[in-house]
Amino acid sequence: MxxxxxxxxxxxxxxxxxxxxxxxxxxxxxxxxxxxxxxxxxxxxxxxxxxxxxxxxxxxxxxxxxxxxxxxxxxxxxxxxxxxxxxxxxxxxxxxxxxxxxxxxxxxxxxxxxxxxxxxxxxxxxxxxxxxxxxxxxxxxxxxxxxxxxxxxxxxxxxxxxxxxxxxxxxxxxxxxxxxxxxxxxxxxxxxxxxxxxxxxxxxxxxxxxxxxxxxxxxxxxxxxxxxxxxxxxxxxxxxxxxxxxxxxxxxxxxxxxxYWTGRDYIGIGPGAHGRVTAGGVTTATHQVADPARWLDAIHKTGHGTAKVRELSRQERIEELILTGLRLTAGLARSRFRALSGTDVMDAVNLQALAELQSTGLAVLDDASLRVTDQGRPMLNTVIQRLLDEPGTTERAI
Ligand SMILES: C[S@@+](CC[C@H](N)C(=O)[O-])C[C@H]1O[C@@H](n2cnc3c(N)ncnc32)[C@H](O)[C@@H]1O
Ligand code: SF4
CATH class of the missing domain: 3.20.20.70 (Aldolase class I)
Structure with a gap:
């Protein structure tokens, strides 16, 4: 961390x-x-x-x-x-x-x-x-x-x-x-x-x-x-x-x-807001009651408006960091990803998909970051989906 x-x-x-x-x-x-x-x-x-x-x-x-x-x-x-x-x-x-x-x-x-x-x-x-x-x-x-x-x-x-x-x-x-x-x-x-x-x-x-x-x-x-x-x-x-x-x-x-995009912690308050708070290496997701009247009522009765609290599994956290980080032009910084998830990008994505995405010029992985190129960005969702397909594959990509 x-x-x-x-x-x-x-x-x-x-x-x-x-x-x-x-x-x-x-x-x-x-x-x-x-x-x-x-x-x-x-x-x-x-x-x-x-x-x-x-x-x-x-x-x-x-x-x-x-x-x-x-x-x-x-x-x-x-x-x-x-x-x-x-x-x-x-x-x-x-x-x-x-x-x-x-x-x-x-x-x-x-x-x-x-x-x-x-x-x-x-x-x-x-x-x-x-x-x-x-x-x-x-x-x-x-x-x-x-x-x-x-x-x-x-x-x-x-x-x-x-x-x-x-x-x-x-x-x-x-x-x-x-x-x-x-x-x-x-x-x-x-x-x-x-x-x-x-x-x-x-x-x-x-x-x-x-x-x-x-x-x-x-x-x-x-x-x-x-x-x-x-x-x-x-x-x-x-x-x-x-x-x-x-x-x-x-x-x-x-x-x-x-x-949000770099995986920092945030609190979300007010109807339907969500948050992510990390402690002891575990990230907890919170979701407030969405309906405004019910949210007011919940706070009145219980002192808080939280509807759901859930600890994210390691795999969920990894996927979220990839999903949000790849939205950025600068991509997902490799050292930061390692610090937040405890794993290297190479161990978190489908390496065969990564090799194909690199050879077709849609994504780049170097020592500093994993990022989607200008050509890849218009199909960002597909690129991310392919990278997350069968995570943890151990074949070598580069
Ligand atoms: C939370 S919303 C609105 C903020 C403010 N209430 C307003 O309307 O100016 C943030 C932004 O999302 C965009 N947005 C909302 N619905 C959209 C949609 N269906 N397609 C594209 N952009 C959308 C709008 O540009 C909007 O300003
Ligand atoms: S309904 Fe409200 S939040 Fe949504 S775009 Fe219109 S003014 Fe903004």
């Missing part, structure tokens, strides 16, 4: 409500009813969940906090402040801690940005989704592209760092239209405290309104062209992909999400 892994911690806090439910979204998010949730009840439940985890992770230092959702920019800034303060009292905050809030770009929410900064937020992640008004409407969004651009301007003036999300491969979107939109987006990301953007291909998930309406995802060829264009334009703008959907100027990567 690398020394600092059991001394640090990332914290995720989930707020599960939105003004309306977007037709493509399968996150744990629910439309606010007229009365809205009781912010006081949410705050005290979050604080109790925090206490519960703090008891089990005493002595660690927080390196990042992420308020995600849902739409956590609907939360009262005083609540955000109270949660950050409680986290500081439990664990202490690293000097360079990253504290991110996800925000939607309606004007009512960007008007609260200064209050969020004063509450302790130093990075904001804004859900822009599209820069074309008709497309925003088709995505069921509550804001216009003008509001989105204004929200970014305000964010750039207020926060140390900002990032935003776009969804591409949208119904009817061609390569030329996406090139224009992405170029505009990259200009909006170019300022000194920008330098980061998340670009997701639309997926149509079961249970969503898009799925019920039989909206089709982009066909494979178009999706591949849009993906390649995205890599090219982001690379030219100095913001290459550092993860499948995340692009950044070097040094502007999300530290919180990188904690």
């Amino acid at each position: 690398a020394h600092d892994d059991t001394e640090t911690l990332a914290l995720y806090v989930h707020w599960p409500w939105c003004l309306s439910k977007c037709p493509y979204c399968d996150f744990n998010s629910h439309q606010l009813d007229d009365a809205g949730p009781d912010q006081g009840a949410y705050q005290s439940a979050i604080l109790r969940d925090l206490n519960h985890f703090a008891e089990k992770t005493k002595g660690r230092l927080l390196t990042s906090i992420f308020f995600g959702g849902g739409t956590p920019s609907l939360v009262d800034p005083d609540t955000i402040h109270t949660v950050i303060e409680a986290a500081e009292n439990h664990w202490g905050l690293a000097k360079d801690i990253e504290i991110t809030l996800e925000a939607n770009p309606t004007s009512a929410e960007s008007a609260k940005f200064r209050a969020f900064r004063n509450a302790g937020i130093n990075r904001v992640s804004i859900g822009i989704q599209a820069l074309i008004d008709e497309d925003l409407q088709a995505l069921g969004r509550e804001h216009t592209s003008g509001e989105a651009v204004r929200a970014l301007d305000i964010a750039a003036a207020i926060f140390n760092r900002y990032t935003f999300d776009l969804i591409y491969a949208r119904p009817g979107q061609g390569v030329g239209a996406w090139a224009d939109e992405l170029e505009q987006a990259l200009e909006l990301a170019a300022s000194e405290n920008g330098g980061h953007v998340s670009l997701y291909q639309l997926t149509v998930e079961p249970g969503t309104a898009f799925f019920r309406q039989n909206i089709a995802e982009a066909n494979e060829d178009l999706a591949a062209d849009l993906y390649q264009l995205t890599q090219d334009l982001c690379g030219e703008a100095g913001m290459p992909a550092y993860e499948v959907s995340n692009h950044a100027r070097p040094g502007c990567e999300s530290r919180h999400n990188t904690a």
Whole structure:
């Protein structure tokens, strides 16, 4: 175990409500009813969940906090402040801690940005989704592209760092239209405290309104062209992909999400949040009750919102480290993998598959890391599946 892994911690806090439910979204998010949730009840439940985890992770230092959702920019800034303060009292905050809030770009929410900064937020992640008004409407969004651009301007003036999300491969979107939109987006990301953007291909998930309406995802060829264009334009703008959907100027990567992808410990509180905490070489997975009303009820009755706690087997941990690590362009650092799993990459993957992937230029294993190449990344899931097929095969690959 690398020394600092059991001394640090990332914290995720989930707020599960939105003004309306977007037709493509399968996150744990629910439309606010007229009365809205009781912010006081949410705050005290979050604080109790925090206490519960703090008891089990005493002595660690927080390196990042992420308020995600849902739409956590609907939360009262005083609540955000109270949660950050409680986290500081439990664990202490690293000097360079990253504290991110996800925000939607309606004007009512960007008007609260200064209050969020004063509450302790130093990075904001804004859900822009599209820069074309008709497309925003088709995505069921509550804001216009003008509001989105204004929200970014305000964010750039207020926060140390900002990032935003776009969804591409949208119904009817061609390569030329996406090139224009992405170029505009990259200009909006170019300022000194920008330098980061998340670009997701639309997926149509079961249970969503898009799925019920039989909206089709982009066909494979178009999706591949849009993906390649995205890599090219982001690379030219100095913001290459550092993860499948995340692009950044070097040094502007999300530290919180990188904690997930590099197998660091994190606590997840709030409805449906999950966490991973390692002690004595064993990683425990936690999952909070997903339904917001039941989560509140569970905390009220038991003092915590955890629905499931499970120790991961060694093999499960190995697979998870490979699955998350290979999402990163830099790949899975071999020494880190050894420290976290107690085994070498060569003993954890199917060596025959690895040899084939290397000879076809889809993956590389050298002394430093195992990584998927630019050619392999568009078929990342297949590459990972092949590497994990019959793990532990002992034939020599290289
Ligand atoms: C937790 S969500 C939303 C954050 C915030 N509530 C918002 O909508 O702006 C994080 C991001 O996932 C992306 N996303 C959600 N559903 C998606 C889907 N079906 N396909 C592609 N991207 C999706 C969106 O870009 C979204 O901003
Ligand atoms: S995309 Fe964002 S605003 Fe829309 S329903 Fe999902 S979490 Fe809520």
